[in-house]
Amino acid sequence: MIFLTAVLLLCGLRVMPDAESILIGSLEPCSNEGEIVNVETIKDIRCFTCMCKNGFVECLKEHCPSQQGCYMLLDEPKDSCCRKCKGCIYEGEYHESGTEWKDPYNPCKVLSCKAGVVTESEITCYTPCRHSLPPLPGQCCPTCPGCKINGQVVTEERNVMLLEDPCLKCRCDGGRMTCSKKACPVLHCPASAMIRQPGDCCPTCNGSRRLMEPPKGSCLLGRELHPAGQTFHEDRCTVCSCLNGTSVCHRSVCPVLTCPSDRQIHPPGCCPHCPLVLPVNTSCTVGGVTYKDGETWQLDQCKSCVCHEGQVRCAMEMCPQLNVPCPPNFHLMRDPGQCCPRCVESDGVCTVFGDPHYRTFDGKFFSFQGSCKYQLAADCVDHSFSIRVTNDARSTKTSSWTKTVSLKVGELKINLGEKQRVKVNGQKVIIPYYLDGEVTITRVNEVLHVETQLGVKVVWDGNSFVEVSVPARFKGKLCGLCGNYNSVSRDDLTTKRGRVVLDPEKFGASWRVGGKKACTRLNDPPPRTVQCNQHLPHRRFRDRLCKPLRSDIFAPCHKKLNYSIYFKSCLLDMCECPNRQCYCESFTAYAHECQRLGVMLPDWRKATGCHSLH
Numbered sequence: 001m002i003f004l005t006a007v008l009l010l011c012g013l014r015v016m017p018d019a020e021s022i023l024i025g026s027l028e029p030c031s032n033e034g035e036i037v038n039v040e041t042i043k044d045i046r047c048f049t050c051m052c053k054n055g056f057v058e059c060l061k062e063h064c065p066s067q068q069g070c071y072m073l074l075d076e077p078k079d080s081c082c083r084k085c086k087g088c089i090y091e092g093e094y095h096e097s098g099t100e101w102k103d104p105y106n107p108c109k110v111l112s113c114k115a116g117v118v119t120e121s122e123i124t125c126y127t128p129c130r131h132s133l134p135p136l137p138g139q140c141c142p143t144c145p146g147c148k149i150n151g152q153v154v155t156e157e158r159n160v161m162l163l164e165d166p167c168l169k170c171r172c173d174g175g176r177m178t179c180s181k182k183a184c185p186v187l188h189c190p191a192s193a194m195i196r197q198p199g200d201c202c203p204t205c206n207g208s209r210r211l212m213e214p215p216k217g218s219c220l221l222g223r224e225l226h227p228a229g230q231t232f233h234e235d236r237c238t239v240c241s242c243l244n245g246t247s248v249c250h251r252s253v254c255p256v257l258t259c260p261s262d263r264q265i266h267p268p269g270c271c272p273h274c275p276l277v278l279p280v281n282t283s284c285t286v287g288g289v290t291y292k293d294g295e296t297w298q299l300d301q302c303k304s305c306v307c308h309e310g311q312v313r314c315a316m317e318m319c320p321q322l323n324v325p326c327p328p329n330f331h332l333m334r335d336p337g338q339c340c341p342r343c344v345e346s347d348g349v350c351t352v353f354g355d356p357h358y359r360t361f362d363g364k365f366f367s368f369q370g371s372c373k374y375q376l377a378a379d380c381v382d383h384s385f386s387i388r389v390t391n392d393a394r395s396t397k398t399s400s401w402t403k404t405v406s407l408k409v410g411e412l413k414i415n416l417g418e419k420q421r422v423k424v425n426g427q428k429v430i431i432p433y434y435l436d437g438e439v440t441i442t443r444v445n446e447v448l449h450v451e452t453q454l455g456v457k458v459v460w461d462g463n464s465f466v467e468v469s470v471p472a473r474f475k476g477k478l479c480g481l482c483g484n485y486n487s488v489s490r491d492d493l494t495t496k497r498g499r500v501v502l503d504p505e506k507f508g509a510s511w512r513v514g515g516k517k518a519c520t521r522l523n524d525p526p527p528r529t530v531q532c533n534q535h536l537p538h539r540r541f542r543d544r545l546c547k548p549l550r551s552d553i554f555a556p557c558h559k560k561l562n563y564s565i566y567f568k569s570c571l572l573d574m575c576e577c578p579n580r581q582c583y584c585e586s587f588t589a590y591a592h593e594c595q596r597l598g599v600m601l602p603d604w605r606k607a608t609g610c611h612s613l614h
């Protein structure tokens with residue numbers, strides 16, 4: 001699946017002619033994070049899904065398979081959003097381009113279709129063990145007991161190929177290994193457009209092209225037009241026939257090669273071969289290191305080798321093809337010691353800042369000025385962790401700020417206080433702090449970072465900024481002021497009793513813990529009053545202090561993250577500010593979110609005078 005990211009015009013959206021280009025326009029803001037947005041300015045809206053992401057409308061064109069390498073693109077059908085590559089007709093049946101199938105009467109005969117060309121070939125088997133077993137039911141090749149070749153372990157999810165002959169693939173099924181080699185598909189593009197990457201088995205066509213259909217019944221292959229019924233040689237290994245407008249080609253499969261590519265001999269005929277070399281010794285010397293016959297060694301996390309009768313033979317893990325870039329809310333990650341990267345769902349992140357403003361795990365923004373102790377986030381299914389915050393009124397009538405954060409994981413309790421003071425199980429600790437297998441607490445860029453063995457992380461600036469991140473496995477298990485983390489923002493204001501409300505004050509009050517003694521204001525939540533002095537000079541003063549959010553300081557992030565809600569939060573924070581620097585909390589929250597989106601900002605703290613208070 002291809003995801004085409006797009007941003008929308010406020011008026012007059014246009015799409016670039018190239019099907020893989022992005023939509024062109026200016027940014028359109030939105031407020032309902034994660035919600036589907038209906039955009040009437042897109043001409044063919046059925047081909048797009050638009051949603052609110054990071055404060056902007058983002059549209060994805062999806063479900064279109066990649067047409068890279070297709071030199072017979074058909075016109076876009078009326079009932080679809082996607083162009084297709086020309087398929088094949090073989091023995092009266094239609095096959096989509098890119099498909100492969102076997103002869104039902106001959107398991108060793110494999111066929112494939114690529115851009116209107118059918119390739120027929122006979123599988124070549126390779127049996128690297130002395131005592132082979134019969135083929136598995138419906139399969140062509142004998143099998144080897146155990147699943148290991150040249151030091152590489154083969155699993156049902158992890159196929160392996162030989163470095164000397166990347167067309168040989170080994171797979172494992174029920175503890176038995178099968179190694180086989182297929183012919184490369186005959187390509188439709190001219191030879192000048194074919195490319196082969198180092199280590200790849202087969203060449204591919206570079207780019208794609210829409211070509212006019214040849215006369216009915218005839219076949220276009222490369223630059224040559226062949227009439228119906230004609231037989232012709234495509235190369236030294238391939239004989240083709242033009243049948244019903246489809247080029248049907250039989251291609252020979254060359255024997256498996258176990259000598260290095262620089263020693264392979266390429267005669268005038270079809271297949272290269274290895275020179276006949278009689279072993280003079282049974283050891284192998286590589287990079288000054290001598291290995292005994294049968295000894296294996298690891299080249300890197302993907303490749304290993306074995307010494308076989310004086311010759312080095314190597315194998316490499318085959319990584320599955322991934323949709324790159326990964327789908328939304330996923331990122332590419334390679335686990336330590338693993339060869340292949342994989343698309344992994346990103347952690348859920350909840351942010352609290354200022355006169356508390358909350359951005360839930362699912363992206364909903366709301367403000368709640370309660371000045372008591374509250375459950376911020378907790379695992380409400382398996383009860384593996386809980387996070388509570390204490391909000392302080394700081395001698396104000398209607399405002400409050402996060403004063404302390406308490407994280408509990410099993411029997412471990414971590415308290416994060418003002419000016420970044422830290423206690424673990426009631427004892428003061430010095431940063432950095434490590435407790436093997438349980439928690440790590442460090443200070444990075446003037447803020448505390450707490451990482452637990454559950455993958456739950458907390459960032460705390462010692463003043464009022466809190467960021468909680470949790471792995472995707474906690475989806476649908478959480479509750480508290482940070483919401484339920486179910487990828488839906490509209491039900492994030494769910495009270496402790498399970499009722500969805502619209503009023504943030506009712507929602508916030510329902511998650512209060514610790515009784516009245518945990519409150520710093522008698523009337524909580526505070527009465528609804530006009531919080532800001534509407535006198536014009538005061539509004540101008542607040543606007544000037546919050547203005548850096550709209551300036552060049554944060555400009556590198558403006559196209560990825562809408563600053564408007566952070567600016568509004570900043571204005572609200574300055575209504576009743578006890579220390580005259582409350583604007584810094586909105587700057588901190590915006591900068592952290594920009595960093596998560598991969599945007600590098602200048603030294604915004606120095607430029608704005610916002611330094612950590614620890």
